[in-house]
Amino acid sequence: MYQLAQINIARMKGVDIQDPIMKEFVDNLDHVNQLAENSKGFIWRLKDEDNNAVGFNPLNDVQMIVNISVWEDVESLQHYTYKTFHSYFLKKRKDWFQKYGKSHYALWWIRKGDYPEIEEALQRLNYLQENGVSPYAFTFQKIYQNTDGVVDVLPKN
Numbered sequence: 001m002y003q004l005a006q007i008n009i010a011r012m013k014g015v016d017i018q019d020p021i022m023k024e025f026v027d028n029l030d031h032v033n034q035l036a037e038n039s040k041g042f043i044w045r046l047k048d049e050d051n052n053a054v055g056f057n058p059l060n061d062v063q064m065i066v067n068i069s070v071w072e073d074v075e076s077l078q079h080y081t082y083k084t085f086h087s088y089f090l091k092k093r094k095d096w097f098q099k100y101g102k103s104h105y106a107l108w109w110i111r112k113g114d115y116p117e118i119e120e121a122l123q124r125l126n127y128l129q130e131n132g133v134s135p136y137a138f139t140f141q142k143i144y145q146n147t148d149g150v151v152d153v154l155p156k157n
Contacts, residue, residue: 001112002146003043004071007121008105009064010097016062017054025089025096029054032086036069039084041076044115045069058118068121070110074143077107081140102129106137109146 014022029052036042046068048055053067071077080086106125110116116124128137135144 002109003112003114004074004077004107005068005110005116005121005124006071006077006105006107007066007068007116007125009059009066009100009125010093010104011061011100012063012065013096013098014063017065022096024092026054028089032089035084035086036080039076039080041072042080043070043072046118056118058122066118066121068116068118070115074107074140078140103139105139107139107143108137109135109144 012019012022014020017026033045033047033052036045046053046056046066054065056066057064058066069077071080081090103125106121106128108124124137127134128139133139133142133144138144
């Protein structure tokens with residue numbers, strides 16, 4: 001059995017997460033995270049001691065935030081992303097985050113019971129940004145169904 005992993009990153013308009021421009025975003029983090037955890041198909045999310053992921057800085061840039069989560073299937077993640085209060089955050093994204101200029105998220109299949117490491121998630125996103133969609137890393141616009149198992153190995157170019 002397999003489950004869907006996702007990473008998304010964003011560059012804040014604020015100098016850091018405490019910047020006043022980020023207030024509405026920060027004020028709603030707990031609510032949006034709780035909504036995810038209570039959503040059908042949710043399995044796991046990256047979180048720190050403050051119950052969110054803003055304390056992680058894997059890109060060594062205080063303006064960058066990262067979110068990683070695991071879901072039972074594509075449909076569950078799509079529903080949470082586009083059909084719940086979370087969709088408000090997508091509409092307001094430009095108020096809090098700079099235009100990124102390349103793909104800011106990636107999806108991939110993992111074995112049931114596994115949870116992605118930050119480094120692996122960033123590697124998948126980087127691969128997608130440089131090479132486009134593939135079974136190794138894909139998007140909602142081009143979904144690769146998991147019919148042949150997990151793609152663990154970086155594709156050769």
